Amino acid sequence: MNINTLNLNSKVPKGPIMDKWRNHKSTLKLVSPNNRNNIEIIVIGTGLSGGSASATLSELGYKIKAFFYQDSPRRAHSVAAQGGINAAKNYKGDNDSVYQLFKDTIKGGDYRSREENVYRLSEISSNIIDQCVAQGVPFARDYSGYLETRSFGGTKVSRTFYAKGQTGQQLLLACYSAMSRQIVKGRIQIFNRHEMLDLVVLDGFARGIIARNLITGEIEKHSAHAVVIASGGYGNVFFLSTNAMGSNASAIWKVHKKGGLFANPCFTQIHPTCIPIHGNYQSKLTLMSESLRNDGRIWVPKKLEDATLIRNSKKNPEDIEEKDRDYFLERRYPSFGNLVPRDVASRAAKERCDKGFGIENNETKEGVFLDFSNSINKYGIEKYKEFGKYDPTIIEIQKLGKKVIESKYGNLFHMYERITDNNPYNTPMKIYPAVHYTMGGLWVDYNLMSSIPGCFVIGEANFSDHGANRLGASALMQGLADGNFILPYTIADYISKYFIGKKEKYNDILQSKEFFYTEKIVKDTLKKIIHNNGKTPVDFFHKELGKIMWEYVGMSRNNNGLLKSIKYIREIRNEFWKDVYVPKSIGNGLNTELEKAIRVADYLEIGELMAMDALNRKESCGSHFREEYKTIDGEALRDDDNYKYVSTWKYIDNKSIKDEILYKEDLIYTFAKVQSRTYK
Numbered sequence: 106m107n108i109n110t111l112n113l114n115s116k117v118p119k120g121p122i123m124d125k126w127r128n129h130k131s132t133l134k135l136v137s138p139n140n141r142n143n144i145e146i147i148v149i150g151t152g153l154s155g156g157s158a159s160a161t162l163s164e165l166g167y168k169i170k171a172f173f174y175q176d177s178p179r180r181a182h183s184v185a186a187q188g189g190i191n192a193a194k195n196y197k198g199d200n201d202s203v204y205q206l207f208k209d210t211i212k213g214g215d216y217r218s219r220e221e222n223v224y225r226l227s228e229i230s231s232n233i234i235d236q237c238v239a240q241g242v243p244f245a246r247d248y249s250g251y252l253e254t255r256s257f258g259g260t261k262v263s264r265t266f267y268a269k270g271q272t273g274q275q276l277l278l279a280c281y282s283a284m285s286r287q288i289v290k291g292r293i294q295i296f297n298r299h300e301m302l303d304l305v306v307l308d309g310f311a312r313g314i315i316a317r318n319l320i321t322g323e324i325e326k327h328s329a330h331a332v333v334i335a336s337g338g339y340g341n342v343f344f345l346s347t348n349a350m351g352s353n354a355s356a357i358w359k360v361h362k363k364g365g366l367f368a369n370p371c372f373t374q375i376h377p378t379c380i381p382i383h384g385n386y387q388s389k390l391t392l393m394s395e396s397l398r399n400d401g402r403i404w405v406p407k408k409l410e411d412a413t414l415i416r417n418s419k420k421n422p423e424d425i426e427e428k429d430r431d432y433f434l435e436r437r438y439p440s441f442g443n444l445v446p447r448d449v450a451s452r453a454a455k456e457r458c459d460k461g462f463g464i465e466n467n468e469t470k471e472g473v474f475l476d477f478s479n480s481i482n483k484y485g486i487e488k489y490k491e492f493g494k495y496d497p498t499i500i501e502i503q504k505l506g507k508k509v510i511e512s513k514y515g516n517l518f519h520m521y522e523r524i525t526d527n528n529p530y531n532t533p534m535k536i537y538p539a540v541h542y543t544m545g546g547l548w549v550d551y552n553l554m555s556s557i558p559g560c561f562v563i564g565e566a567n568f569s570d571h572g573a574n575r576l577g578a579s580a581l582m583q584g585l586a587d588g589n590f591i592l593p594y595t596i597a598d599y600i601s602k603y604f605i606g607k608k609e610k611y612n613d614i615l616q617s618k619e620f621f622y623t624e625k626i627v628k629d630t631l632k633k634i635i636h637n638n639g640k641t642p643v644d645f646f647h648k649e650l651g652k653i654m655w656e657y658v659g660m661s662r663n664n665n666g667l668l669k670s671i672k673y674i675r676e677i678r679n680e681f682w683k684d685v686y687v688p689k690s691i692g693n694g695l696n697t698e699l700e701k702a703i704r705v706a707d708y709l710e711i712g713e714l715m716a717m718d719a720l721n722r723k724e725s726c727g728s729h730f731r732e733e734y735k736t737i738d739g740e741a742l743r744d745d746d747n748y749k750y751v752s753t754w755k756y757i758d759n760k761s762i763k764d765e766i767l768y769k770e771d772l773i774y775t776f777a778k779v780q781s782r783t784y785k
């Protein structure tokens with residue numbers, strides 16, 4: 106590992122934090138409406154970040170080429186988001202504000218994010234809700250007609266706007282409607298079932314991509330004045346995760362290999378409320394939204410023998426008396442209770458299961474209960490009183506209480522029952538932490554531009570706002586802030602500087618040698634995979650990698666484990682290139698095995714970088730928990746003196762991952778008071 110110093114220019118504007126974004130916007134250059142029609146922008150991804158960027162930029166008059174591998178933009182992974190989206194509107198009158206949202210977010214990220222970005226995000230949050238309401242998003246409303254909110258982990262206010270348990274779906278439908286308006290006008294050209302396989306950099310500027318048509322297999326060249334990467338996160342490196350099966354790291358990884366710095370690769374969020382793993386043949390984990398922690402209490406039995414009886418189906422959770430239950434989050438963190446941030450809740454569940462109190466009858470005996478019985482009773486009694494009735498029976502209370510719970514989380518309960526065949530209204534859900542979100546990603550400056558000029562990165566694909574840990578309901582907020590309210594201004598500044606009033610050097614960019622060269626590299630790699638004549642299917646390598654990542658680079662890490670993981674990943678990678686088997690051909694129709702192989706080849710490299718980054722960070726912060734660095738209570742122990750920086754990695758052409766160079770962006774806090782993080 107090489108460590109070097111480089112003055113990374115984050116382009117954060119000067120002045121008081123409250124004025125930075127407003128002042129910066131007023132100095133950004135503009136592109137006049139009649140020039141916008143001549144500007145083409147490629148957007149990779151149509152999730153909430155890419156979809157909102159495409160819709161807003163085309164509405165402004167730019168020509169957009171939107172690429173995505175699904176059949177419709179509506180199927181991007183953002184559709185899966187369940188719990189909600191944050192905004193500091195103080196609708197509940199609980200004293201929420203831009204400052205409170207900023208403070209919670211920066212503390213939640215364990216002071217490992219750029220404070221100016223976080224402040225901007227908090228400022229913009231309210232505009233997002235206004236825009237979504239105008240677009241017709243059916244957010245939940247309270248009795249008086251105001252938008253309803255609920256709480257998520259790491260906050261003491263109620264600022265999460267939601268549409269039942271399907272917020273992402275409703276937001277994406279609104280975003281897709283906005284896109285559709287421009288698709289019919291021809292301002293957005295969509296390339297569905299297309300995968301970006303490389304970035305083309307011309308004279309140091311991002312000017313296009315090489316893509317594969319996944320239906321025909323054809324390799325295509327596409328040029329533009331700027332490229333926006335909105336390709337989502339890389340959690341699927343772990344094989345098992347809550348991410349959509351198709352989510353992958355290829356677009357960001359290719360940008361990285363073309364010179365884009367990769368920031369904080371080791372920051373992976375583990376979500377505490379997923380359905381526990383069941384068996385070896387599973388390829389996906391299902392999230393039970395964090396919003397459930399508003400009404401669900403997390404516990405395990407106090408006695409080891411009870412845990413064993415439950416695992417062996419000899420006792421039901423309902424049979425464990427209140428005094429024999431350990432509500433371990435409420436016990437350890439009385440101030441936040443079940444609403445501690447995800448990293449804290451996940452580690453606490455692991456600690457109980459490591460001690461033998463896990464309740465799920467799976468190979469690892471890992472699982473804890475998420476119990477709604479208290480809330481069902483509470484809501485039932487309240488409803489009964491509302492109806493002016495007294496002396497209800499338990500059955501009557503529960504019937505009414507369950508109705509309230511159903512109105513809030515009905516689709517999530519239904520989904521849980523379909524998957525597990527257990528009715529969570531009657532018996533507690535079983536949950537366990539799983540890989541969920543990646544806070545790392547391509548490094549971007551304040552303008553959301555990567556270290557390659559002309560290549561912008563938004564949404565989960567960039568590293569920007571969440572530091573070492575993302576608070577719930579903040580990813581949708583960031584994606585829409587980036588796509589609707591930041592990128593459209595900052596990309597105009599770039600375009601105006603480099604293209605407006607300047608003569609284009611090339612008559613036809615697609616004929617430049619860089620396009621041919623990059624296309625050749627892509628084709629050669631595909632040929633190498635196809636003609637490998639190996640015997641082992643792609644999934645085998647992906648699963649092996651996933652096991653190593655989870656064991657050594659997962660919820661907690663240590664020096665020896667990380668060294669081992671690096672060694673094992675290299676071995677699997679060598680084996681992959683020797684023995685992977687991919688049937689059929691490259692250019693002749695659909696080949697899903699080839700798609701997977703390209704993605705797994707990239708995971709096998711990024712996995713190593715994640716482990717290297719984790720090894721370098723000799724502290725515990727947020728979801729990066731190094732076992733060597735903890736307090737006597739077992740909490741994460743940060744080292745601000747030595748590690749208060751964004752780690753950014755540079756790939757060196759034609760060298761291996763181990764030769765990447767680490768540069769540091771020091772994090773300087775002038776507004777936030779850096780404190781140790783406690784939720785006790």
Ligand SMILES: Cc1cc2nc3c(=O)[nH]c(=O)nc-3n(C[C@H](O)[C@H](O)[C@H](O)COP(=O)(O)OP(=O)(O)OC[C@H]3O[C@@H](n4cnc5c(N)ncnc54)[C@H](O)[C@@H]3O)c2cc1C
Pocket residue numbers: 149150151152153154155156172173174175181182183184185186187188189190272273299300301302335336337338347348349352353355356392394541542563564565566577578579580581582584
């Ligand atoms: C189960 C689940 C629930 C969640 N719930 C919440 C929640 O309640 N609140 C919240 O704030 N966040 C939530 N999140 C996180 C949030 O959903 C995501 O972080 C966010 O939607 C990511 O949006 P995005 O636009 O960055 O990327 P995505 O929505 O992942 O979209 C990626 C796009 O990029 C395209 N793409 C990727 N690679 C390529 C390529 N090489 N070539 C072409 N196209 C490519 C895909 O086709 C897709 O269109 C949840 C996540 C999960 C997994």
